[in-house]
Amino acid sequence: MTANAFSDGLASIVQWQNQYLENMKSLFPGATPPRASNPWSAMFDGFSSGTNQQGVANNPFGDGLQNQIALMMKMTRNFTDNIESALTAAQQSGEQWQSTISKSLDEMQANFSSPQAPGFSSMNFSGPWNESWMAWQQLFNPSSAHTSVNPWPVNPWAEMNPMSSSSGFPNLTGKWPTMPGLGPDREKFEKLQRLQSLGHDYMTASFEFNEQYRNFWPHIIERLKSRIQDTTQSSDGPAPSARTLYNLWIDAAEEEYATITGQDSYQLAYGRMINAMMALRQASTVLQDDLLKAMNIPSMRELDTLSERLQRTRRENRGLRAELQALRDEISAINQAVSSRQDSSTTPRQKTSARKKTTRTKAAATKSV
Amino acid sequence: MTVQMDKMTQEAMDFTRNLGISIQNMREAGEIDAGVTPKTVIYEEDKLKLYRYQPLADIVQNKIPTLIVYALVNRHYMTDIQEDRSTVQGLLETGQDLYVIDWGFPDRSDRFLTMDDYINGYIDQCVDVIRRRHKLQKINILGICQGGTFSLCYTTLHADKVQNLITMVTPVDFHTEDNHLTKSAKYLDIDLLVDTIGNVTGDMMNASFLAMQPFRLMGQKYVDAVDILQDKNKMKNFLRMEKWIFDSPDQAGETFRQFLKDCYQNNALVKGELKIGGQLIDLGTLTLPILNIYGEKDHLVPPSASKALKDHVGTRDYSEISFNGGHIGIYVSGGAKKQIPPAIGAWLNERTAS
Numbered sequence: 001m002t003a004n005a006f007s008d009g010l011a012s013i014v015q016w017q018n019q020y021l022e023n024m025k026s027l028f029p030g031a032t033p034p035r036a037s038n039p040w041s042a043m044f045d046g047f048s049s050g051t052n053q054q055g056v057a058n059n060p061f062g063d064g065l066q067n068q069i070a071l072m073m074k075m076t077r078n079f080t081d082n083i084e085s086a087l088t089a090a091q092q093s094g095e096q097w098q099s100t101i102s103k104s105l106d107e108m109q110a111n112f113s114s115p116q117a118p119g120f121s122s123m124n125f126s127g128p129w130n131e132s133w134m135a136w137q138q139l140f141n142p143s144s145a146h147t148s149v150n151p152w153p154v155n156p157w158a159e160m161n162p163m164s165s166s167s168g169f170p171n172l173t174g175k176w177p178t179m180p181g182l183g184p185d186r187e188k189f190e191k192l193q194r195l196q197s198l199g200h201d202y203m204t205a206s207f208e209f210n211e212q213y214r215n216f217w218p219h220i221i222e223r224l225k226s227r228i229q230d231t232t233q234s235s236d237g238p239a240p241s242a243r244t245l246y247n248l249w250i251d252a253a254e255e256e257y258a259t260i261t262g263q264d265s266y267q268l269a270y271g272r273m274i275n276a277m278m279a280l281r282q283a284s285t286v287l288q289d290d291l292l293k294a295m296n297i298p299s300m301r302e303l304d305t306l307s308e309r310l311q312r313t314r315r316e317n318r319g320l321r322a323e324l325q326a327l328r329d330e331i332s333a334i335n336q337a338v339s340s341r342q343d344s345s346t347t348p349r350q351k352t353s354a355r356k357k358t359t360r361t362k363a364a365a366t367k368s369v
Numbered sequence: 370m371t372v373q374m375d376k377m378t379q380e381a382m383d384f385t386r387n388l389g390i391s392i393q394n395m396r397e398a399g400e401i402d403a404g405v406t407p408k409t410v411i412y413e414e415d416k417l418k419l420y421r422y423q424p425l426a427d428i429v430q431n432k433i434p435t436l437i438v439y440a441l442v443n444r445h446y447m448t449d450i451q452e453d454r455s456t457v458q459g460l461l462e463t464g465q466d467l468y469v470i471d472w473g474f475p476d477r478s479d480r481f482l483t484m485d486d487y488i489n490g491y492i493d494q495c496v497d498v499i500r501r502r503h504k505l506q507k508i509n510i511l512g513i514c515q516g517g518t519f520s521l522c523y524t525t526l527h528a529d530k531v532q533n534l535i536t537m538v539t540p541v542d543f544h545t546e547d548n549h550l551t552k553s554a555k556y557l558d559i560d561l562l563v564d565t566i567g568n569v570t571g572d573m574m575n576a577s578f579l580a581m582q583p584f585r586l587m588g589q590k591y592v593d594a595v596d597i598l599q600d601k602n603k604m605k606n607f608l609r610m611e612k613w614i615f616d617s618p619d620q621a622g623e624t625f626r627q628f629l630k631d632c633y634q635n636n637a638l639v640k641g642e643l644k645i646g647g648q649l650i651d652l653g654t655l656t657l658p659i660l661n662i663y664g665e666k667d668h669l670v671p672p673s674a675s676k677a678l679k680d681h682v683g684t685r686d687y688s689e690i691s692f693n694g695g696h697i698g699i700y701v702s703g704g705a706k707k708q709i710p711p712a713i714g715a716w717l718n719e720r721t722a723s
Contacts, residue, residue: 241380246592253584261580262552271556278558282565303477304567311481314415318490325497 105221105228191287198280205276209269212260219259223252384595391598401608404446406457408469412498416473419495422449425461431714433532433721434466434499434508438492438523440515441624442574444616445469447700448513450609454701456710463714466503470495470516474618480567482621484628485646488523496523496530507532509717514538514670514696518632521678522643525650528657533720535660535713538696540670541652542677544636549581550669554633563626571617581668610701639681652678658686660716662709667696688716 181189227248260266289299412419424430437457439445448469449457460467470491475482499508509532512520517539524531543551563569579586597603637643643650659682663675672691679687690712692699699705 243380247589250584250589254582257583261549267552267555270553271558275556275558275561278561278565282561285565300567304480307478308481310478311486315486315490318486318494 105225188290191283191290195280195283195287198276198283202273202276202280205269205273209273212266212269216256216260220249220253220256223256224249227252387595387599391595391604394598394601394604398604398608401605401612403451403609403612404449405452405455406449406461411468411502412495414491414494416475416479417491417495418471418473419498420469420471422457422461422467422469424466425464428462428464430466431464431718431721432466432503433505433717434468434503435460435535435717436495436499436508436510437467437469438510438512438516438520439470439472440513441472441475441487441618441620442515443613444618445471447613447697450613450701451606454606454703454706456700456706459706459710460714463711463718465714465717468495468499472618475568475621476619477567480622483623484519484522487624488519489526489646492519492523493527493530496527500530506530509533509535511535511537511713512539514540515628518628518638521638521652521655522645522650524657525652525654526645526648528654531657533658533660533717534655535662535716536675536678537662538664538667538670538675538699539661539678540632540674541681542636542639542674543633545671545673545677547671548674550577551633553577553580554629557629557634559626559629559634563622567622568619569622569625570619571615574620575615575617578669610697639677652681653683655682656684658688658720659684660688660690660713662690662692662699662713664692664694664696664699666694666698669696686720 180186181193228245231244231248261270285300289301292299407423408420409423410418411421437445437448439448449455452458457467457469472491496508496510500506507530510520510524512518512535514537517536518541520534520536521539521541524534540548594607597607631637631643635642638650638652641649641651641653659678661675661678663670663672665672667675676689679689690709692705692709694702694705699709
């Protein structure tokens with residue numbers, strides 16, 4: 001960073017944070033915390049290291065969610081990097097800060113407008129939804145000797161992630177056999193073919209989903225520029241703070257995001273992506289169940305059957321309990337009616353013996369129930 | 370107008386200081402507690418626990434107890450997250466005798482729990498337990514969010530057991546224009562989803578909620594947190610909320626299936642087509658006193674979705690409270706504590722025969 005008070009301030013934060021990360025490293029010798037270069041990203045590193053988010057590694061969905069939060073923090077870092085260098089440049093050259101920021105935003109917009117631009121591919125709003133993709137990759141990874149169902153020596157899907165694809169959807173026609181199988185492994189072969197086909201559907205749907213965000217970044221920056229202009233024109237006070245600029249960026253991003261996600265075409269693409277993912281996962285589960293069966297381990301299908309039967313039994317028990325209670329209430333009402341009838345037609349002495357008798361009857365009834 | 374570098378520098382230095390103290394505080398935070406009011410387990414069934422909150426001494430008690438039915442999403446302690454922001458505390462102060470259902474964490478063995486099991490099974494059982502304890506024919510119910518929808522269904526089916534009904538941030542009409550959750554579920558094949566994954570995980574639910582406002586909820590929130598984490602009390606409050614947000618039980622698959630298909634996709638509740646345990650839910654049969662509370666800035670259950678209740682119930686004693694806040698703020702903000710529990714308490718006390 002160059003010598004100006006703003007950058008120096010940021011540098012001291014980074015220095016402090018790196019010290020913190022070093023401390024973390026000494027606490028967890030196996031861990032390799034990243035070096036902080038920007039306070040915003042380092043803040044997140046601090047949060048995640050300190051709270052040991054590695055614990056979610058066994059939960060691909062939670063991991064995806066965590067990555068999504070990390071992505072948001074990285075975007076903050078990128079944004080503040082740009083703002084910071086614009087402000088530094090403005091101070092050095094004596095320029096108006098608005099024009100410097102505007103120039104910087106123009107450059108960002110130009111970068112984001114190109115599909116090949118760095119940053120475009122990092123935009124991945126389906127992070128948590130990658131779970132099925134990852135599970136499927138694992139299932140087809142020939143090096144996973146114990147879990148792979150892939151009979152072929154290669155994984156045709158390796159290195160292809162439609163979630164971050166930026167250069168068009170790959171043509172995969174002919175990448176896997178489509179001819180019906182023969183012989184004892186015919187059924188298994190058919191399941192694998194189905195899995196491959198569903199994988200292709202999922203990749204297509206995922207690509208179409210990501211396409212919804214194609215002009216996302218340029219539009220955000222357009223909105224941001226307009227907001228900065230509005231702020232500049234409407235305010236007679238001092239220049240806005242870095243936080244104000246950040247908040248304007250968030251407002252612009254949320255506004256654009258709401259515009260995209262509010263469209264029916266987006267909802268349709270989202271629905272198709274999730275449905276394709278579920279179909280793929282269902283087909284994967286069938287093969288996983290076959291593997292479990294081979295290892296003499298209860299399959300998901302078997303567990304579901306048991307759970308369903310159990311729930312049916314619980315429901316029946318509930319009904320029986322209700323009937324039992326109704327019968328108890330009925331008996332109690334009858335006893336009360338008998339008791340009051342006897343009360344009204346007997347002498348005090350007779351009443352006492354009748355009450356005793358009723359109590360015995362009640363006890364007997366409860367016992368027999 | 371020019372850049373005021375001295376101010377920018379000050380901002381950076383403030384941020385440095387706050388961040389340093391924040392991280393130090395985070396390291397010393399210790400266990401994050403939530404749910405502050407003393408309570409006792411009254412009844413247990415499967416993973417469910419029915420609690421009774423300890424009533425406050427020296428306060429005249431409302432003779433009719435109130436059962437809080439929380440959503441299956443997240444945990445019931447939202448209403449009692451900390452002492453100075455507890456809806457439960459506020460209600461106890463008005464003399465209410467409170468019970469709450471803790472649904473627990475459903476696992477794979479609970480996959481086939483249906484809305485019928487929850488409503489005619491668990492809720493009904495809890496209501497009966499309370500009725501027996503208090504020797505009463507009817508009790509009050511306070512349903513929250515999805516728990517409010519369940520409470521409406523329950524009251525329709527068991528009107529003889531409910532004296533007064535309060536619904537908070539409760540979706541009723543799922544097809545209002547501003548309901549973004551409905552839009553995101555529009556093209557989902559729910560049958561395929563549930564058949565495939567069984568229970569819907571808490572992480573999936575969280576992803577859906579965070580996706581409503583991803584920049585604010587996953588970015589801005591944590592940047593803004595640096596401003597408050599330097600204060601140990603505020604940090605604890607923040608971490609309690611974080612705990613609540615991500616302390617998310619899975620959703621029993623069959624319940625999720627019916628709730629999403631019937632309510633979100635087909636809007637069956639207001640159409641009078643929703644069936645629970647084979648019985649149609651007709652909101653028009655509800656003639657008991659109803660208090661409906663909604664948040665004006667609720668982005669999960671928009672006011673329009675809640676306010677629709679008025680047009681579908683048969684009662685002449687219908688009241689509304691509009692709160693200037695969101696889905697969560699209605700329980701945890703300082704403003705809510707002052708407005709909502711006293712209003713509920715007064716409404717209940719007015720309607721309870723002495």
